[in-house]
Amino acid sequence: MQSKTSSYLANLLQFCIDNKIHKARKILHAYLLRTNQFSNTFLVNRLIELYSKCGHPTSAHLLFDQLSARNIYTYHAVLDAYCKSNDIDNAYEVFAQMPERNSVTWNLIITALSHNGFEKKALENFYLMMMGGFVPTRFTLASVLSACGGVSDVGCGKECHGVAIKLGLEGNFFVGNALLGMYAKCGFVWEAIEIFKGLPEHNEVTFTAMMKGLMETDRIHEAFDMFKLMHRVGISIDSVSLSSVLGVCAKSSFEDFVVVNDNDRNWYNVHGKQIHGLVIKLGFERDLQLNNSLLDMYAKHGDMECAEMLFDNMSEVSVVSWNVMIGGFGQKYSKERALEYMEKMKNHGFEPNEVTYVNLLAACVKSEDVETGRQMFDDMSCPSLSSWNALLSGYSQNEHHKEAVMLFREMQFRNVQPDRTTFAIVLSSCAQMGLLDGGKQVHAALLKDVAYTDLYVASGLIGLYSKCSKIEMAKHVFDELPQYDVACWNSMIAGLSLNSLEAEAFIYFKQMLGKGMLPTEFSFATNAGTTNVSLGCQDQHCEYVKILFYNRYLAK
Template identity: 90%
Template structure:
C-alpha cells in the first residue's frame, strides 16, 4: 500500500502540472511550463530510484527524453552517465539532447563512443552539424553513413541537401538528387523543398525551377525557398512574381514568407520598384508599401522580426522618413531595430543622425553591439569622413573583423586605395585573419591603383588560407589581373576554380572586354550559356559592349533576342548598352526603335540615344531629342550636356550649342565642367568665331586643364590664328613642357603660313628642352598579318 500511495502522489503531481500548463496557458510562459514539467520529472526520477527501477532502461530513457525536452541537457547527460544498462535508444536520447542544445562537442564524443549505430543515429549527427554551420563535416558523415551500408531517409537527405546548399557544393547536391530519385524520395515534400533550396542557394536557379515544377504540391516553404533563390541571383522581378503566385493560388502567407518578400523589395533598386510623384518629387517604394499593408491586414504588425524586415526595406531604399515613422510606432524594438536605423542613416551619408540614434539607443537602455559600431564606422566613411572613421576604429580596444572590413571598404570606396593596402598589411602584422570580404576589398584597391605587385602579394596570402577557391575572392583576382593587363593570369585563376558562378563568368567576360579581346569575350559568353548559367544584367551589358567594339550588328541582334527572351529588356543598364550597340554599329534607327518602345526611360537611356545620334553626325535630331527629354520632365545631368553639345559641335550648330550651354546654369542649376567648355570652344573654333573663343577662355574657371588649350590650339590650326595659337601653346608648354604635341601643332601652323623662321624657333625650343617627338606609324592588314611602318 505504501508503494501505491507514493505512486498516487506522483500521478497527482503530474496531473497538477498538466492542468496548470493547459488552464494557465495564457499566463504561463514556455520557460515556466518547462520548469513545471522539469520538477515533475525530478519527482519521477526520485520515484524510480526509491522503487529500485533504475535498471529499467526503458523508463530511464524516457526520463532522459523528458529532461532533454525541458532544455536540461546537463541533467539528461548526468542520468545517462549513471545508467547501469544502456542500449542504442539511451544513446539516441542523450545524443538528441546534446544536438538540440547545440552542444556539438559532447554530441560528437557520444557519437564516437556508440557501440552500434543505425539510420536515426546518423540522422541526428548529420542534422546537428548541418544546422550549426558545419556543412562540410555533415557531408563527410553522410559519405561515411553510405559506406556503412545505411540507407538515408527523407530526413537524412533533407539535412544533407541543406548542407550542400550552405557549402555551395552543387556536385554533392546533384549526387543526393540522384540518390533521392533512386529511393523514390525526389517528390517527397521535405526532400523536394530541400532540393529546391539547395539549387537556389548554389545559384542554379534553372534547376531549382525544374524541381519546383516537378513537385506534386507546394507549400509556403517551397515558395519561400524559390523566392530566396531568385533574390540571391538578382532576379528580383521573378522573386516578386513568385510571391504574387503564392498569394494567387491560396498558399498560406506566414511571417517567414513576408520577411522573404520584404528582402526582395529591399534588394531591388529604385528603378525596379518605385514611381515618381510629380507633386512633391519624392520617390515612393510602391511594392514595399503594399507588403507593409499586407503585414497589417494579416495581423502581423506587432511581429518584431517582420517590423525589422520592414525597417530594413525602407532603409535600403533610403526612405528614412517612412523608416522613422515605423520605428516610432513599433510596440517593441530590439538592438537589431536600432542598428537598422543607424545603418540606414549611414547609407544616406548622414553620420550626424546615425550618431544621434546611437545616443538615443544608449539612453533607452540598449547596449550597442559590434554591428552598431560597424554601422557608425560605415556612416563616417560613407559620408566621406574617413578620418573620423579611422579615429573611431583606433579607439576600439579590440576591433572585430567586421570593423576592419568596414574601414577597408571606406578607404576603397573613397579611392584611398593606398591606405586600404596599408591597413591590410596592418591586419597581417596584428595576426587578424582576413575573410573573403577582406580579400575582395583589398584586391579591388590593388586593381584601382594598378598595383600588380601588391595584388600578387594578396594572391600569395590567399594561397595560405582557406578562401583561395572562394568564388567571390576569385572574381576579385580575375578583376585585378584584368585591370593590370595580365589577362593570361586572369584565365589561369578562372581555369583553376573547382566550380563557377555567374559572377566569375561575368568577371572573366568583363576582363577580356577591358583588354580589347572582344571576340574572346563573346566566346566566353556563349560558353557560359552552354554551362547552364543564367546571364545577369551585367552579363548582357558587358557582352553588348563587346559587340559594339566589334561593330558586329548581327551578334548584337542575337544578344538582343536573348535579352528579350530572358526578360531583361526593361533593365536600364541593359537598355542603355543596347542603344549604344546599335548606334556604334551604325544602326541609329534600330537604336531609336528600341528606345521609343521602352516603357520607362531614365536620364541614362536619354543620354545614350542623344550621344548615339551625335556620334552618327545627326546633330539636329540629337538637339530635338534633348528638347523632348526636357519636355518629358526628365532631368538632364552633366553627361546629357556633353552629348548634346558634342552633337552641336560636330554638326556646326553653334548657336544651338551656345543656347544649350547657357541654359545649364540658368535653367538646370548645373555648373559647367571642363568637358562642356571644350565642346563650346571646339564648336566656336570650327566656325571661326575666334573672338568669342577668346572671350570665353578669359572666363572659364578651369584654365589649368590642358584639354581646354589642346582644343583651342587645334581650332587655331584650322583657321591659322597665330596669336591665339601661340597663347594656347605657351599654356600647354607651362602645364606639360615635355609633351611634344603642342610643339608639333604650333610648328604645323607656322609652316602652313610659310613662316619657316618660326618653325625653326619651335624646333629649337624642343632641342633646348629635350623634347622628343613621338614617332607616328602606319599599319596595314594583309592576309591576317599586320604590317607596320614608323614615321619620322
C-alpha cells in the first residue's frame, strides 16, 4: 500500500512540475510531512524540483538541508533552483559541496556563471570539466563560447571550436550561433562570416550576432546590409534585432546614413528614422528598451528635438531614458538643459546614478565650465573611474594641464586604478607642459599595469618623450611594442621631425609603408613638412610623398 501511495505521489509531483502547478507545492509538502514520507529521497527530490520550478530557491534549500539521505539528484534539484534565480553565490556553494558531478551538473554551473557576468570563472570550470573527462554538450559549448566572447578570449574560443568540430557539433544551431557571436565579439569578422555562411539555417539570433560583430568593427554599411538581408529573407524581426540595428544607426557617422534637406539644411539620419517607423509598424512602440535605443540614436546624432518629442510621448521611462537625454544635451554643449533634465528627473521620483553625474560632468566640460564640473565631482561620495576620466579630460581639453597632473596624483593617493584613457590623458598633459619627471612617474606606473603595451597609451608615451627632446626614449618605447598601429607610427614620425631628424623620419615613413600600414592624412602632412626642411635629397623625398598622396587620396 505504501509503495502505491509513493508511486501516486511521485506521479502527482511530476505532473505539477511539468504543468507548473505552483499552488500545489504547499499542499503536497504538508501531505509528505503528515504521512511521514520525508525519508523517501526520491519524493523529496521531486518536491525540491517543484519549489525550484516555482521560483522558490530558499524553500528548496531548506528542504535540501532537512534531507539526510541525499543523492546527486538532490544536489541537482537545489543547484538548478539557485541557477534559475541567478543566485550564483549559493549555487557555487552547493556545487562545491557535491560529492560527485556529472555533465548535467557542470553544464548548470558553467551556464549560470557565463550568463551572470562571471565569464572567467565559467572558463575555469570548463577546463576543470574537460580535465575530469566529461564530454561537453551543445549547451555547455554555447555557454563557454559566450563567455569567451565576453572576455574577448579568442584563443579559448578557437579551442572550443576545435572541440565542437571533434564532437560533430559545429553545425548545431546553438553552437553555430555561439561560435559566430564569439568571433564577432573578438573582432574576427572574417571567421564570423565563414561560420555564418556554413550554418544550415539562420534565425534572428544569427543575424543579430553578425550585425553586432560588423558594427563593433566599424563596418557600419555591412551591418545595416545584414539587417536588410534579414528583413528581405523573411526572418522574424524582434525587439533585440531592432535595438541592435538602432545601435548601428547610432554609431554611424553623418556621412554613412544621412542626406541634406535643401530647404532647411538640417541633417537627417534617414535609416534611423526608417527603423523608428518599423518599430511602430511592428507594434513595439511601448517597448522601453527599444525606446531607449531610439533616444540614444537621436541623441548620438545631436537631434535632440526628435529625442525630446519621443521622450515626452513615451508611456514609460527609466533612469536610462533620463541619462540619455542628459548626455545628449551635454554633447550639444547645453549644460543648462542637461541640468534642467536632472532636476526634472528628481521631481519625477528618479534617483540620479553614477551615469547621470558622469553625463553632467561631461556637459560642464564640453561647455568649458570646468569649475562647476569640479564642484560636481567633489560632491560625489565615491566617484567612479569614468568620473575621474571625465574631469581629467576636461582639464586637458581646456589646457589646465597642471590641474590634470595634480588630479592624477590624487587618484593614486586614493588608490583609484587608472585605465588606458587615464594614462593617455595625463601623458598628453605632461607632454604639453614639457613635464619630463611627471611623465616618467606615469611611465613607472604603466610598467606595473597591462596598459604599458596598449597602443593608445604607447602613442602618448612616444609623444611625451619626443616633446621633451628624449627621442631615444621614444624610440625605445616604439621598439618594445609587440605590434603597431598607424597612430604609433605617426607619433614616432612626428617626434623625429620635431627633433629635426627629418631624414630618419622619412625612413620610418617608408618602413611603415613596407609593413603594409596604410598612411593617414596626418602621416602625409608630417612627411610633407619633413621633406620640405630635410637636407640632401629633400626634393626627391617630397616628390615621393606627393605621388603617394595622389595615389592614396586623389586618384579614387
